[in-house]
Amino acid sequence: MSKVKKEGHKGGGNWKDFFHVIRKMRLPWHWIIIAFLCNFLYNRVMLDLPTVTAGLMSGSTDSQALVDAVWFYVLFTLVLCGDVALRSPARHVAARNIRRVIWKKMLRIRMDYYDGHNPSDLMSTMTNDATTATEYLVEFLVGFLPTIYYVAAALQTISSYNVWLMVSVFLLLPLKLIYAVFVGRWQYRTQFGVFKEIGSLTAYLAERVRNLMLIKTYTNEERELKNGEKTSYGLFDANMKVNKLNCVITALTTLLGMAQVMVVMVFGVLLLKRGDIDIQQWVAFYMFSGTLSTSFSNLIDYWMKLKSVQGAMARTAELLRAPEEEEQEGKREEKGAGTEVCFDHVSFSYGDKEALKDVSFTIPEGSSAAVIGLCGSGKTTSLSLLEHFYEPQEGTVSLGGVSVADIPLQALRGRMGYVQQGADIFSGTVREALTYGLHREVPDEEIWAAARKTGFAEILEKWDAGLDTPVAPGGTSMSGGQRQKLVLTREFMRGADVLLFDEPTSALDAAAARMVQDTIFDTFPDQTKIIVTHDLSLIRRVDQIIVLDRGVLAGCGSYSDLYGKCGAFMELIAACQAEKEAAKC
Template sequence: MNTSNTSGKQTNVEDQLSKTKLSHFAALLFSAGIPKLTLGIAILLSLISAMAGLVVPLVTGSMIDQFRLASINAAMVLKLVFFFILQAISSGVSYLLLAYVGSRIVSHLRKKLWKKTLALPVPFFDRHRSADLMSRVANDTNEIKLFITDHLIAFCSNLLTVISAVAILFYLDWQMTLIILLALPIGIAFLMPMGDKLYAISVNMQEQLAGLAATLSQVLGEIRLVKSSNSEWREMKNGESDIDGLYRFEMKEARINAVLTPLMTLIMIVLLVVIIGYGGVRVSSGALSTGALVSFILLLFQILFPFSQFAAFFSHLKKVMGATERLRLILEHPPETKTHVQLLPDKQQPMEFRSIRFGYQKEKPILLDVSFTIPHCKVTALVGPSGSGKTTIFSLIERFYEPAEGTISWGDSAIGDFPLDAWRRKIGYVSQESPLMAGTIRDNIIYGREDEVSEEEIIEAARLAYAHDFIHALPGKYETEVGERGIRLSGGQRQRIAIARALLRKPDLLLLDEATASLDSDSEHEVQKALDYLMQDRTTLIIAHRLSTVVRADQIVVLEHGQVTGVGTHEELVHTHPSYKTWAHKQFQFDQFISMG
């Protein structure tokens, strides 16, 4: 059993992430599976488009130098048209293939992220809001897609165009080409300092966007609470605060681009004016032909347009680096602990807690040296004040967390020695507010069953859970939509569907978080009958809040301040445990009051 604190491990994992580099982004792309053949064809077509674009200025210059009406023949015109069409077709097909490559990579990356997200341990979700993780899977990956489709290969093509064009320009007139090259270090000198600023802004923008998504998700998910509490104004302010924060970062990015883009344009215009002026002097002196000057200017445009896109590429690269950093938090976080031992848990064994110590935060322990045994095929009730660790014990049994010290065993083996999926398959859990997934009643009853479930099995589980009659009375019967979190059903109906789901799993170990505590008397009666059947011949552990539940238990474990202070039957503890006796007396008075009401 791992003896390190779970939350502490998480903090270390996040703190130890190194600064994101280009190598991380490249590794991310390759891990998603690049369709190499399609990408190769796209690059080839992109290069053909670039080369065809370079030939056009040379043909045009040649035509100007030989410009006589009689010299313009069909072959020359067809040659020019051919290169125009070749550039257009190769460019269009290349873009389509790049869009396919980008979408394919991101689709695989999203699947990988989704699979990894579902494999992350519960403490990870304690530290990160669900909407933030949704934003990483949806929005951050979309930034990568846009970068691949609109910028990455275009950058490579543009770079080849610039290098080739510069080589041709040297051939046409090396003196004017040197003037052009003087502009390059000037542009780079302005680009580099702004890169780190764009990177920091990009990371903050993504975090702010995720925060806004989290606020919207939480408020809309609990809209009934918001309205019943008259908290619309408060949530409006919270939402506006997040929106304002996002707006501020957007404006910071806009201010940098407002300087960067016009600056690059200014450099290009000044360069163009200088080249035209100096080229005119060269033509008038006879050192350069008119056609060569036209070719030179057209090739200059072939350089200036890609060069202007370099700024956009550089800006988006910083955004992608920020997105990659946020995705690395998911991809590089260790998944739930998987055992290499292939033991399968026996059907019925006692469970034993031995000197368990645990805290969600290392400095704030919840359980302190907890030891007790849960006999098989018996009902054990956990009682104690709020914060004593009852729900934490359930979480440790389900292996959402690992104890900092001690061992939980099933029979002679620690539960950590069993494969996680095999262990959780043994467990049935019914809580006070049994959650339902959006979908039909049938979907929720069979939820968690990996094999085929027959109609007879579904109906039988519903009958045993005392749910079939109310389901059959609904217009859609088992195909009735339950709504988000089961909002279209009553509390008692949700509980009975949850019990039917637990019955269909055929668990060996049953965890009940006082499943009737929040129900009215009629619903409680129906649910209790279903629970009585569910508990037959099963090891059952109940978090108990009512005396009626405790009295029927075979064993009661009293928890106080994270420690076991008593174990026994109701009669034994009433006579030997002062705190339990006081609690039982209060519960007896409360139950009497409820029955009179």
Template sequence: MNKQTVVSFIKLIRETKPSVARMLIAVTLSVVATIVGLLIPMLTKSFVDGFDIQNIKTWMIVGLVIVFVLQSIANGVSIYLLNYIGQQLVARLRERLWKKHLSLRVPFYDDNKSGELISRITNDTSIVKNLITDHLVDFFTGIISIIGAVAILIYLDWQMTLVMLVTVPLAIGVIVPLARKMYKISKSLQDETASFTSLVSQVLSEIRLVKASNAESREQENGFGAIRTLFQYGLKEARIQAIVIPLMSFIMMGMLVIVLGYGGYRVSNGTLTAGDLVAFILYLFQIVVPLSRFTNFFTQLQKAVGAMERVQFILDEEEEEYDGGVSFEGFNQPIVIDDVSFGYGNESDVLRDLSFTIPNQSTTALVGPSGSGKTTFFALMEQFYSPTSGGIRHGEQAIQEYDLAEWRKRIGYVSQESPILSGTIRENIVYGVERDVTEEELRQVAVMSYADQFIEQLPNGYDTEVGERGMKLSGGQRQRIGIARALIRDPELLLLDEATSSLDSKAEQVVQQALNNLMKGRTTIVIAHRLSTVVNADQLIFLDQGAITGKGTHEELYRTHATYRQFADQQLHVKELENRALFD
């Protein structure tokens, strides 16, 4: 752990703006309690040396009781304030992390597992809290206690003090290298804990896939492997503790034997009083107990610094810039795709040299085989990613220059599998809508998306809980809620990615009609494998392996594009058979 790491750690803590006043009060009270504790052995010495039942005064007993009570109160208030500061610090740190996570660019989530990110917000921040609430003040008051105790012992008998402290350098020589090793182990343990959290999160979120694939034994072995790894790191920590804890006990017993043996000898020859010996024993505990806590403090400090390194890694990531762009007044000009190429990370381009124009208030359909980059193009339109070359413009303005929040606010997006959040149907439909939605509006979009019939059949209607990721709903029901969510935003640009893919033929006809009505007067981009839903589009863009191989109307492509013609003949023939089956 180098100096720069410690400086970064302190800087990060300061950025959370902990209450300086509460910290000062807590530290002051702890220091007062420690100083009072240093006086107790001296009072005990006086009692022992001058013990006589007739000499004991009431005020002496009352005074001793008051000292103990005040010390207890000071400790109690200090502990509460420290816990308050620690909880406040971790809350602010989590708020900062949560805000950061919501502001990070989508590529960050492509490269990092969600379970590990969850561990950063929960586990790593808790480690920092534990350092502050359980160890930080103990460290500083321990220093005061040791310095004060040693100073008083030297005053009482410097020769006996030197003899008693002879084992301390030995302990420091052993503990320091062990603390360094503990840092490496703790850091690896935290990484493995994050990986295990990621595994658990992934498996439990996809438990239906696990069971349907008979993959329980495989995931069980993966989980057992991660648990065994954590177990091994836990054993490594235990080995170090198995050295440190007995060593501290050995030092304490060694000091106690020295004090009792050498002190008893000096009491017998009259150079030391019995009260002095008792005081030495009490001060011995005030030296050894803080020393043992130092070991825990440095171990916890190493863990906290390691945790903050990972937290800082997230805080240093590039954010999306929501504000400060050119004000976006709405889609009133054509969208120009100018020689756009894009690839994920270092992979080869998914899209290559796309160039076409989407006229305002028109419908453009992207067609072609799976894996040709159609959904990726939507991600570029939503500005989840930026093109690796070329650009997308609204009129003459690059879309990256617009205010991002205003840009996305005017887009309605329905994906192949509409994501559903845990909560009610109502909450899912109005998700992200900033204005108040009336009951009439809610029912209207439900009718238009063909969702009203199944919603009204549910016991609680729009207030029905859908379960995690909408698991209580069928795929078609989730899709229709996704369409209703897009409808209620009243968007100016519609992005429909297989919006009817999960519907049966009858429902598809109704929803397609609703979408046709919605698309009037709006700019619409449609992805469809079913050509029957887009044959009337103003233009079709045929994508194959990330490149445009044809564009025009359905009739134009059917005449001039052999692959499209084959594609269309097959699709429309299947559609005809479906219609016959429907009416037979």
């Protein structure tokens, strides 16, 4: 991000980023070429407009001239409409393509990238930056060359009347170029600022709207109102800068346009008086000078839009350069290999924050293990390393005797089920939630059979709409226990052979926790199970307990191996018991 910020301050933009994004964005070239040809035709027809009009104004009123003129104006209107109509699909298809590219990238980026970048902040890259960037870029691609063609051809026609007329058109060109360069840089900076602020506002809203209950519980509406206003003011300030810039652009463009008209008038009238040009040429020249002035402004506008595109693409380019998870093509497909889990002298840090230090343990195939430890001791990090979300700096994490780094990611994650504390599920129907990630058509009979196995069927039968029951975002329309059962049913259908559970019972009352525990052990008797937990009754049921203390392995063995012998374990047991007693009160 810092690099992008620096570029933003410089204001000159970065062409490397620009071309990088263009290469990746899969522009709809066929649409662009069609729109380009239409625009070219429009400019070609526009070249004849002054001559036809000047012919009428200088007195040629015979019926054929009038009919020709009418036909010409009809043709002019048609190509103008065609030009406008075909530009939009080109813009929208381009925006759709880049959104697809960005979303695909966001799904493939390595998890450590998200540790330093708020994912919600990146949302506006896809919605806002991409749309504006493609819109402006297509405008440029479609309109820039035809406008140059128009300017060159119009100048040639004018010089055929009188070479001084052409010189008069160029007199103000140096001023216009200086204006384009300076305002273009300013445009880049302001546009970049707007996109950054839209990103912050989107991120703020995405987080707060998801947690409205939290805000209400803490009666923090007033504070959040102020926070929201503060973030919104950031965007307001950025937009006011754009407004200031637009005022300057309007003033300077108008002044330059008027100066251009005056220069043209003075030159034209002088040459007319001297008899160097006739009245028809004078009228045609006057009309040309008007359209030429617009075309020069358009060229400057295209340049500025290009600078805006750079501003909009700076964040997109950074996102597209983010490191992706490696799909280890060509590596051995380990489907069906053993499920013994082994951490061999593993050390891992998030940046400079150490999370695991020289941790070694082995969980035999088909057994169950609880990973316990105080908050922040590295339990969840261990599961993340096993899923290969992160790469340890030292040591090896292996599954079935093969380092997880050597197993293709899809195969590795296809073999693992991950049940998180909140059992997050997406909105939709219960059927969609149950079959999420199964990558195949699942008949209802199979779903019901799995639900009977986990006991979720008893819950489902009570819902009138059964599998079509709607699920609210995050599954908030269900209780914690119902969500856990739903996820366990899904994992049963997935047929994973290693199951990772992160605090599966912590959000449940004692009865629901017992029910979920039973479901875990009854439904997955032969799978390797790793359970991060503080639940004492769950700790007693597993084959092996791994005790972590501030990222270091403090003990490893069965309940009876550790009881009375491992200090850290005894402290945790005491803490769990105290917690349980407190819960009873």
